[in-house]
Structure formats: C-alpha cells, structure tokens
Amino acid sequence: MSKTKEVRHKIFFVLQKYFQRKEIEMKRIKKQTFFSVLIIIASFLIASCANPKPVTHVNQESSEKESVEEPITLTVWWWGEPEAPGTGKWLKDRADEYTEENPNVVFELVEQNIDTVVTAFKAAAAAKSGPDIAFLFSGGVYVMEDVWEGNIVPISDYATEEQMSTWIDTFSKTYDGKIWTMPFYMQSYLMMYNKDLFTKAGLDPENPPSTMDELLNACEILNRSGIAPMASGMRDLFQGGIYYSELGVQSLPDAYSIQRATIGEESFEDRQHAEWLEALDQMVKASCFNEDVNSLDLYSGWEVFGRGEAAMLQANDAFLPVAIENLGEENVGLMRMPSYTESPVSESMCYFSQGLGITSWSPYKEVAADFLLTLHAKENVDEFYKITSIPFANTNFDTSLIKSELQKEEFEWISERPQLCPEGLTAIQIWETGVMPASQAIFQQSLSPAEAAQLIEDVARNWRESNPPNFDNWITWAKPGE
Amino acid sequence: MVNHSKKSINQYAGYIYLLPGLAWIFFVFAIPIIQLIGMSIRQGPVGQEILGFDNFIFTFRDPLFIKAITNNIKLLVIVPILIILSLIFSTFLYERIKGWQIYQTIIFIPVILAVAAMGIVFSQILQLKGLLNETLRVLRLNFLIQDWLGNQGLALGSVVGVIVWKELGFGTILFLARLMSVDKELYEAARIDGASGFQLMIHITIPQLIHIIEFYAVLLIVTAFSFVFDYILILTNGGPNNQTIVGEFFVYKYGFIYNRFNIASSVAIVYLLVGIVLMILRYQIVKRIDS
Numbered sequence: 001m002s003k004t005k006e007v008r009h010k011i012f013f014v015l016q017k018y019f020q021r022k023e024i025e026m027k028r029i030k031k032q033t034f035f036s037v038l039i040i041i042a043s044f045l046i047a048s049c050a051n052p053k054p055v056t057h058v059n060q061e062s063s064e065k066e067s068v069e070e071p072i073t074l075t076v077w078w079w080g081e082p083e084a085p086g087t088g089k090w091l092k093d094r095a096d097e098y099t100e101e102n103p104n105v106v107f108e109l110v111e112q113n114i115d116t117v118v119t120a121f122k123a124a125a126a127a128k129s130g131p132d133i134a135f136l137f138s139g140g141v142y143v144m145e146d147v148w149e150g151n152i153v154p155i156s157d158y159a160t161e162e163q164m165s166t167w168i169d170t171f172s173k174t175y176d177g178k179i180w181t182m183p184f185y186m187q188s189y190l191m192m193y194n195k196d197l198f199t200k201a202g203l204d205p206e207n208p209p210s211t212m213d214e215l216l217n218a219c220e221i222l223n224r225s226g227i228a229p230m231a232s233g234m235r236d237l238f239q240g241g242i243y244y245s246e247l248g249v250q251s252l253p254d255a256y257s258i259q260r261a262t263i264g265e266e267s268f269e270d271r272q273h274a275e276w277l278e279a280l281d282q283m284v285k286a287s288c289f290n291e292d293v294n295s296l297d298l299y300s301g302w303e304v305f306g307r308g309e310a311a312m313l314q315a316n317d318a319f320l321p322v323a324i325e326n327l328g329e330e331n332v333g334l335m336r337m338p339s340y341t342e343s344p345v346s347e348s349m350c351y352f353s354q355g356l357g358i359t360s361w362s363p364y365k366e367v368a369a370d371f372l373l374t375l376h377a378k379e380n381v382d383e384f385y386k387i388t389s390i391p392f393a394n395t396n397f398d399t400s401l402i403k404s405e406l407q408k409e410e411f412e413w414i415s416e417r418p419q420l421c422p423e424g425l426t427a428i429q430i431w432e433t434g435v436m437p438a439s440q441a442i443f444q445q446s447l448s449p450a451e452a453a454q455l456i457e458d459v460a461r462n463w464r465e466s467n468p469p470n471f472d473n474w475i476t477w478a479k480p481g482e
Numbered sequence: 483m484v485n486h487s488k489k490s491i492n493q494y495a496g497y498i499y500l501l502p503g504l505a506w507i508f509f510v511f512a513i514p515i516i517q518l519i520g521m522s523i524r525q526g527p528v529g530q531e532i533l534g535f536d537n538f539i540f541t542f543r544d545p546l547f548i549k550a551i552t553n554n555i556k557l558l559v560i561v562p563i564l565i566i567l568s569l570i571f572s573t574f575l576y577e578r579i580k581g582w583q584i585y586q587t588i589i590f591i592p593v594i595l596a597v598a599a600m601g602i603v604f605s606q607i608l609q610l611k612g613l614l615n616e617t618l619r620v621l622r623l624n625f626l627i628q629d630w631l632g633n634q635g636l637a638l639g640s641v642v643g644v645i646v647w648k649e650l651g652f653g654t655i656l657f658l659a660r661l662m663s664v665d666k667e668l669y670e671a672a673r674i675d676g677a678s679g680f681q682l683m684i685h686i687t688i689p690q691l692i693h694i695i696e697f698y699a700v701l702l703i704v705t706a707f708s709f710v711f712d713y714i715l716i717l718t719n720g721g722p723n724n725q726t727i728v729g730e731f732f733v734y735k736y737g738f739i740y741n742r743f744n745i746a747s748s749v750a751i752v753y754l755l756v757g758i759v760l761m762i763l764r765y766q767i768v769k770r771i772d773s
Contacts, residue, residue: 119738145741235605235632236719292610294632294722300609429740433546433724441723444634458545466540466745467525467533 072364074371075108077124077131079117080354083318084185086387094380098371105367124359125151132362133372136181138352139172140424144477147180148470152357154178158369163376168393169353169419171255175477181355182372183393185384188317188351188414189245189421192406196331197311201225208312208333212279212340219288222311228290230283231310233301235294240439241423241431242314245350246337247276248435249420252345258425259478263471264464267457268434272343274453279340280442281449294443317410321389324404334409348420349413353393427463427474434459515754521747537748546724547749550732551756553638557706557728560645561699567646568653568698573687575654576661586658590651597648601716604644605631608717634722641713641726649705653698660694661687692771700764707757729753 076095080087088111095107110131112120117135124130125146136143136152146152156164156179164170167183174180195205201222209215219229232239251272252258260266261273268274283289290296290304305313306326313319314337323332339346356375358368374380381392385401391411402408423431434456441447447455468474522538525531541547571589575582592600607613608630615627630640668686677685688695711730714720720727720735729749737746 235721237721292629292632295608295610295612295629296632297605427740429736429742432735432739437721437723440721441634444632444722446634446723462540462544462546465543466742467536468742469525 070104072105072367073108074105074133074364074368075110075131076133076356077110077112077117077121077135078133078356079112079114079135080185081111082114083187083354084384084388084390087185087384090380090384090387093383094375095371098374102367105371121146121151125149128361130361131359132364132368134357134359135184136355136357138187138354138421138424139169139181140421141426141428142424143173143181143355143357144175144473145470146357147175148473150360152180153360153365154180155182155358155369155372156180158358158366159373163373166376166395168395168414169351171419172352172421172424173355175473177480181357182375183353184356184375185388186317186351186353186391186393186411186414188349188410189242189314190317190320190410191246191312191314191335191337192305192320192323193312193333193335194305194308194310194327194331195333196327197222197227197308198333201227201311203311205333208335209338210336212282212338215288215338216282216286218311219283219286223287228304228310229288230290230312230314231301231304232289232293232314233296233298233304234440234443236297237432237436237440238298239301239314240436240443242316243280243439244276244435245422246314247279247340248273248422249348249350250279250337250339250346251275251341251343252420253343255345255348255418255420255425256478256480258422259474262426262430262460262463263474263478264460265478268460269450269453269457273456274449275341277438277442277449277452280439284443284445289443294440317407320404320406320410324406329404329406332406334406334413345418345420347417349417350421350423351414351419352421352424426460427468429463430456430460518747518750518754521744522751523748524744533744537744538752541745541748541752546727547732549724550727550729550749551752553726553728554707554710556638557642557645557710558703560642560649560706561702563642563646564649564653564702565695565699567650568657569683569687569691569695571650571654572657572661573683575658586655589654592648593651593655595648597712598716600648601644601713605717608640631718632722634725637718637722637726641710641717644717645705645710645713649702656694656698657691660691664690696764696768696771700761703760703764704757707753707760 078091091109099106121134169183170179193208198205203218209218222229261268290310302315302319304310306322308327356372358365362368376394378396381394381397384392391397395415399408399411438452438455441452523532525533575586610629618626628636631637672682672686710728714726714728714731718726720731733746733749736742
C-alpha cells in the first residue's frame with residue numbers, strides 16, 4: 001500500500017474516532033468540522049509532498065491502521081468498585097504508566113454503574129460505537145451473546161500461550177477454541193461454618209461434614225442443640241442458583257453436560273441432572289435450614305449466619321470479610337459443599353473472574369490488547385490485591401500478600417481445582433424460570449424432586465421451541481471439536 | 483374568489499389546529515406501537531427474519547405466560563375491595579366523625595409513598611419473623627401466623643393486601659371530594675323518611691358517586707394489568723416458584739433479562755389488546771348505565 005493511501009486511511013480513522021467520541025456535542029462538531037477538514041486537507045497535501053515517517057504496523061494482517069506514533073485515545077468502560085473497592089485507582093495508575101511508556105496513547109476511563117454496565121454496552125454494540133475496552137460480567141452466556149453477535153474480538157488472538165497459561169477462569173470465556181475476554185479479578189462461591197456453634201453442638205470444629213450423610217447427621221445434631229444448621233434466604237430466587245452451582249455439578253459427567261441438556265441432547269430430567277434436587281430435598285426434609293428460609297431474601301439469609309444464628313452458610317467470597325468481622329477469623333472455617341456422589345467434575349469449584357473485552361468496532365484493537373496484557377504483569381497483579389484486597393485472576397499472584405488465612409485458603413483452592421460454574425452454561429431463561437424456581441419449590445415442598453426436574457426440562461423445551469437467537473452457536477458451544 | 487379561499491381555510495382550520503396534537507400522538511404512541519408490532523413478528527431486531535405469528539403462538543403455549551395473565555386477572559380482586567373500602571371510609575369521613583381530619587391524612591399517606599420504599603418495608607413486615615407475625619404472637623393469635631410472602635399459596639394475596647393499603651387513600655379522597663358536592667338535603671330528606679345508613683349508601687351515595695366509581699374502577703383495572711410491576715419485583719420477584727409472576731414482570735424478564743425482545747413485544751401486544759377490549763367493555767357498560 002502506498003504511503004499516500006496509508007495516510008489517507010489514517011486520516012479516515014482519526015476522523016471516524018473523532019465523530020464517535022463527540023456525537024453529543026453536535027453543535028461544536030459542526031463548527032469544528034470545517035476547520036478539521038481544512039487541517040486534514042492540509043495534512044494530506046503535506047503528507048503527499050513530504051517524505052513521511054515510516055509507519056509501523058503492529059499487525060500487518062489486520063485492517064487496523066494504528067501505529068506507535070499515532071495519537072490514540074483508548075476508551076475503557078469499566079466496573080468493579082462495588083466488588084473490589086480501589087479498582088478505579090488501580091486502573092488509572094496502570095493507564096498512566098502505559099501512557100508514560102507510550103506517549104501517543106491516552107485513556108478515557110469511564111466508570112459504569114451496576115444498572116447500566118450491561119445495557120449501555122448493548123446500546124453501544126447496537127450502534128457499533130462506544131468503548132475500545134469494555135467490562136463484561138464473568139463468562140458463559142453473559143459473554144457468549146456478545147461473541148455471537150460480533151461485539152467483541154478474542155483476546156487470545158493477541159496473546160501468547162505463555163501469557164494465557166497463568167490466567168484463571170478461561171473455560172467460561174472460551175468459544176470456538178478462542179478466549180474472548182481477559183480475566184480480570186476473582187469471585188468465588190464459598191461455604192463457611194461457625195466453629196463456635198459447631199463446638200457448642202458437640203461437632204468437631206476442625207472437621208466439617210464432607211459427605212451428604214455427614215451433613216444430614218450434623219443438621220440433626222445442630223437442631224437438637226437449638227442451632228439453625230444452615231442460613232439461607234430463598235424468597236428472591238438467587239440462593240437457589242447458588243445451590244445448583246454447588247450441588248448440581250456434583251453429578252455431572254463433564255463440564256459440557258449442562259450445555260448439552262440446554263440444547264436438548266440430554267434432558268434436565270436425566271439422573272445426572274436431577275440428582276441434586278434429591279440432595280436438596282433431603283436437606284430440606286432434615287430441617288437443615290433456618291425456619292424462615294422462604295421469607296428471607298438472599299442477603300437477609302446470609303445475615304443470619306453473620307449474626308451467629310446459624311452454623312453454616314453457602315455464599316460467595318464477598319461475604320467472607322463480613323463473616324470474619326462479625327464472628328472473628330478464629331471462629332470461621334471454610335468447607336466444601338458436602339458431596340452426595342463422585343463424578344469427574346465433583347472436585348471442581350465454582351469460581352469465576354470478571355472480564356475485560358476488546359470491542360469489534362475499536363480501531364485500536366492491537367493497542368487495547370497490549371494494554372490489557374500489561375495488566376497481567378506480576379507487579380500489577382500484586383498491586384491489584386494491595387489496593388483492593390481481591391485477588392486478580394492470575395496464578396502468578398503472590399499469595400503471601402494475603403493476610404487472612406481464610407482468603408489464602410480460598411485462593412489455594414482456586415489455583416488447584418478445576419473451574420465449573422453452571423450459571424453461565426445454560427440459557428438465562430432456563431436458569432431463572434426453571435432452575436431457580438425449581439429449587440424454591442423444593443424448599444416449599446410443593447414439588448417432588450422429579451417434578452422439579454420436570455419443571456426445568458419443560459422450561460428448557462419451551463426455550464428450545466421459541467426460536468432462540470444463536471441456537472446454532474449454542475450447539476457449537478455445547479459440542480466443542482465437532 | 484378571496485371569500486371562497488377564506489371559506490376553504492375556515493373549513494379546514496379545525497383540522498389544521500389538530501395537526502400538532504396528531505403529530506404528537508403519532509410520534510409518541512403510534513410509532514412505538516408500530517415498532518412493537520414489527521419486533522413481535524421477528525426473531526431478532528427489526529431487519530431480521532420474519533417469523534409471522536410464531537412468537538404469539540409460543541407466548542400462548544408458555545405456561546408461565548398463562549400463569550402471568552391468570553395472576554393479572556386474579557389481581558382484579560382489588561377493584562371491588564378498593565371500591566367498597568373507599569366507599570365506607572369516605573362515608574365515615576363525610577359524616578365528620580371525631581378526628582376525621584387526622585384519619586383523612588393517615589389514609590392518604592401511603593398514596594404519596596414510593597412503591598419501592600414501601601415494598602422494602604412490607605417485605606420486612608411480612609417475613610415469618612416480621613412485625614406482623616410478632617404482633618399476632620403478642621396478641622396470642624398464633625393460629626394466624628403465616629409465611630406471608632414465602633408461602634406460594636399466600637404470596638399473591640399478600641401482594642393484593644399491600645396494593646390495597648397503598649391505593650385506598652386515593653379512592654377515599656376521590657369519593658370524599660365528590661360527596662362534598664352532593665346536596666345535603668338529599669340525605670336529610672331520606673333520614674326524615676326513616677332511611678337507614680345502608681339505605682342511604684345504596685339509594686343516595688352510590689348513585690351520586692356512580693361516575694366517580696366508574697372512573698376509579700377503570701383506573702384500578704389498568705393498575706391490575708399494567709402497574710403492579712414494582713410491587714412484584716420488590717415483594718416477591720415473581721416467586722415463590724413463579725407463583726406471583728404478572729404480565730409486566732414477564733415482559734421485563736424476557737426483554738431485559740433474557741434478551742428476547744421479540745417475545746416481550748408479542749406479550750406487550752397481547753396486553754395492549756386486552757387493554758383495548760377492557761376499554762370497549764367499559765364504554766358499553768357506561769352507555770347502558772347512562773341510558
């Protein structure tokens with residue numbers, strides 16, 4: 001390509017970016033456009049006549065015309081402050097460092113809020129205009145929809161195998177052999193117990209129940225002592241999803257089983273998909289939960305444990321600091337959801353990382369990817385924890401920085417165990433109108449486990465018959481390699 | 483010639499004056515409805531494959547939609563409850579019972595409270611260990627203690643209770659305002675003739691209030707079909723076990739959570755049609771009453 005053409009493309013992209021950023025300032029644009037055009041024409045003439053500087057392309061194959069010399073503004077829509085306070089400061093520091101090393105690259109960091117982080121991105125995607133880098137929740141279907149609709153490009157196209165080998169939680173972000181968002185910070189589901197209450201009830205505080213039989217026995221002992229065995233709040237559905245994540249995976253033959261059931265190759269009524277409902281039913285029948293479980297919402301249920309009124313809690317790691325603060329670290333222990341079966345994935349753990357993705361419309365994909373990859377540098381990973389007290393999704397993270405022994409134990413589990421979180425592996429509709437209400441029905445004892453499984457399958461069948469968009473992609477996702 | 487032109491202009495002047503209003507209606511109502519119809523017959527956004535009535539067929543086959551529309555119909559129970567209670571309360575206030583001004587203020591307070599704030603308060607009050615049950619326990623009425631929102635058989639009834647509590651003040655004040663303008667001699671004459679309180683209600687109050695009652699009933703029907711989303715979201719989130727799901731909640735879930743705007747659009751169209759049918763029915767009933 002001739003230098004003139006290159007310069008012309010360069011001018012085109014500068015102008016395009018300019019218009020994208022300034023849409024809301026239309027009046028000013030009208031005034032400035034005239035002068036901009038003059039400048040562009042002048043630049044074009046100068047560029048045609050002069051001997052231009054060599055333009056270095058980061059990726060010759062791509063159609064992008066970014067260069068190390070070109071002034072670039074990377075717009076980043078981020079979220080995370082509520083889950084990892086300090087994320088904003090950390091991100092700004094990293095952006096400033098990047099600008100220091102690459103003076104032609106500046107950042108526009110735009111914090112989103114929880115209500116708009118998804119909808120704003122969907123609106124931007126519809127217009128194919130918006131950020132260069134966007135925050136995307138966890139993985140699975142929450143990322144796949146944007147993959148299938150062509151809103152993001154795979155980060156794995158820009159990273160080496162060595163770089164990706166230290167990333168945590170890539171399974172949920174993988175489709176068609178590519179990793180589509182870069183793992184950001186960690187979240188995990190955790191089960192905790194109150195050692196003090198265990199002791200009071202005569203249970204061994206250092207050996208929490210590890211099998212379903214042991215759990216049912218512990219429930220009986222705790223109830224006899226007047227202690228609610230497990231804290232839960234089922235009124236707003238969400239806790240049901242958490243139980244599915246922890247119990248449901250135990251009987252699955254492999255990680256893709258849920259997707260196969262989603263597309264209809266397996267049934268949610270099959271034994272491996274329905275057995276968890278029987279386990280949950282046993283727990284309900286054995287009075288393993290607080291008396292008011294059906295009238296409390298998720299967080300009110302967790303607070304029952306936080307107040308020291310229940311011996312165990314299945315929650316997420318965001319509640320761990322609350323439990324430590326209220327009960328004292330010496331009184332809180334971590335345990336795994338007791339198992340009722342053995343399967344290849346029963347050792348897995350539900351943890352996930354939030355993600356950052358590169359938008360398909362960004363003219364600076366290479367630079368965006370380069371910036372994202374610098375975030376995984378060991379010093380940046382450690383710095384993230386120092387600021388936020390939340391681990392970054394990278395195995396290079398220095399666990400000696402973790403002060404809390406419980407959090408250290410959690411990160412060791414995450415590093416050692418395979419990841420499997422069912423939530424993102426089925427359609428949201430099946431999850432919210434099938435799985436979660438089915439677990440509510442078990443708690444209400446209004447459906448038997450078999451009927452609850454039938455409810456989930458009915459919803460799944462209904463979803464399959466409703467012409468869901470991207471159904472072909474679901475099939476590809478469920479059957480990798482075929 | 484000039485006169486003829488003037489005549490023509492005058493003839494069409496009314497229509498010309500109507501134009502801004504019609505344009506407003508077109509842009510604000512007609513275009514979104516046309517877009518909604520366009521969405522409801524497609525698989526994805528406008529421009530994608532047209533499925534015809536598939537989305538509607540799916541909607542009517544979906545047991546959750548049937549549950550939603552059934553629950554909306556069940557919520558119509560608020561119409562007679564609120565009309566009767568509003569009549570009783572407004573009559574008491576009209577009679578200037580002692581402290582009537584305080585009662586009037588107390589009854590009206592829930593109307594000005596935000597549904598979200600009120601919903602959070604009620605979700606606490608109605609818990610198994612909440613204020614209501616604790617009060618019943620203190621009063622030794624243990625047999626009445628229930629899991630008001632957690633029990634799938636009671637949850638919708640509890641939502642009805644909260645809606646009645648919130649909306650009662652408006653109906654009462656509405657009826658009271660009309661009663662204030664009723665000729666007092668009507669009541670006095672009836673009392674002289676020996677009419678009882680019930681007879682006064684049947685033969686004077688209700689006939690005098692009939693148009694206000696009719697207006698209020700329409701408002702409540704619209705509420706039962708289109709304005710209960712906040713209550714459901716905050717109090718029950720559609721549960722337990724989908725037992726309190728209603729049309730609006732269904733549209734919200736499909737549109738904004740499941741990313742299925744087409745299904746959501748078809749449901750919105752169905753509710754629009756139900757609304758139109760109800761309005762026609764109401765018009766016919768009013769016509770009969772008037773005649």
